[in-house]
Amino acid sequence: MKTWRSCGSAIAPGARAALELALVLALSACAAGPAPKPHSVAPQLSPATDAAAAGMVEIRSLVPDISLDIRYAGRDNFIGRPVEGYQAPGCYLHEPVAQALARVERSLRPQGLRLRIYDCYRPVRAVRDFVAWAGDLDDQRSKPQYYPNLDKRVLLGDYISPTSGHSRGATLDLTLLELRDDRFEPMDMGTPFDFFxxxxxxxxxxxxxxxxxxxERLREAMRREGFENYPLEWWHYTYKPEPTPQTAFDFPVR
Structure with missing residues (x-):
């Protein structure tokens, strides 16, 4: 396990877990992190209480048959239960972002490909739920499936951040499906979604x-419509320029 550095300070691997977690949280305020993060600046919180007030639309209003597998609305995720703020499996995005995503989907279909979406807009309360889970070092149930090669104490930082671009409504997680024997199946990306x-x-x-x-096929299809990949996660894309880069939202996914 590496030594964590925060604004010039160093903590050795044997330090107490609580102090180490506090330092990892502080990484979001430092310039010395191992890679630029798409969620490093804490935005202002919008008072919007639903998608319409936030200027977002559900992707199925544009592509009714798009494949959704919204993991945080169920138990098939690294926490092992529905995440706070997900009342239903929905995909909300700012309207220009959703329009761009619909164009990606339409461009892929003639090639026998489609998109499958794992997550879109993520309420701020869900991000807080992630951080609380990461701080509970006694809960190691998902380690074999999601972070077999990492100590849970290092997940806060590059993998789980106290702020998330998803909460701004222009970021999503997804993969490619390909037609096999009259069924669309996920393409082999080398790791599952959310593999730390x-x-x-x-x-x-x-x-x-x-x-x-x-x-690369997914990256190129997304890039053509203005989406930028986060290099640490093959599934993570943000539309640029973001419609509300300084504003996060906390209405529930219904």
């Missing part, structure tokens, strides 16, 4: 050529 490991880095050298090609 360097292998999930988009350009990881630890995946094979086909997996790398599949990641």
């Amino acid at each position: 490991d360097e292998t999930a880095n988009t350009a990881s050298p630890n995946v094979d050529a086909r997996q790398r090609s599949n990641r």
Whole structure:
């Protein structure tokens, strides 16, 4: 396990867990992190209480048959239960972002490909739920599936942040589906969604050529419509420029 540095201070690996977690949280305010994060500046919180007030739309209003697998609305996620703020499996995005995503979907269909969406807008309360889970070092139930090679204490920072671009309504997590035997199945990306490991880095050298090609195919399809990939997660994309880069939202996903 590496030594964490925060604004010039260092804590050795044997330090107490509570102090280490506090230092990791402070990484979001430092310029010395290992990689630029898309969620490093805490935005202002909007008073909007629903998607309409926030200027967001549900993606199925544009693409009724798009494939949704909203993990945080159920139990198939690293916490193992529905996440705070997810009352239903929905995908909300600012309207220009949703329009761009619909264009990506339409461009892929003639190629026998489609998108599957894992997460879109994420309420601030859900982010707080993630941080609380990361701080509960006694809960290791999901370690074999989601972070087998990491100590849970290092998840706060590059993997789980006290602020998230998802809360601004222009970021989403997704993968590609391909038609196989009359069914659309997920393409092999080398790791599952939300796998906390360097292998999930988009350009990881630890995946094979086909997996790398599949990641690049997704990246190129998204790039053409203005989406930028987060290099530490092959599934994570943000539309640029963001409609509300300084504003986060906390209305529930219904």
